[in-house]
Amino acid sequence: MTAHGVAVAALLAMAAVVVVLCAAGVATAPTVYDRIHLVGPAAMVAPPLVAAAVVTQEGLSPLGIKAMLVVVVLWITGPVLTHATARVAAIRERGHWVAGDAGDTEPTR
Secondary structure (H helix, E strand, C coil): CCHHHHHHHHHHHHHHHHHHHHHHHHHHCCCHHHHHHHHHHHHHCHHHHHHHHHHHHHCCCHHHHHHHHHHHHHHHHHHHHHHHHHHHHHHHHHCCCCCCHHHCCCCCC
């Protein structure tokens, strides 16, 4: 195996370790908010590692560029989805969204 192959394997292994640790944390977390917090590294750290492995293997070919674009999309949509999930969990838990919760300025419904 060449150094090139070792680098690709190492990047993919690191991504897999991050995802497995996050999954173990989600499985053992006591509250929905803890689970949401533990999903972050799987969504924000693992995809760039996979994209780096693709770019290392394929170079800046269309496949490598698409991998980088997927990471950008995940980085943009990940925090939005996390916030929306936490907000829905709070509404489900409390029955409403209270102005002032987590810095929100929306009126109470």
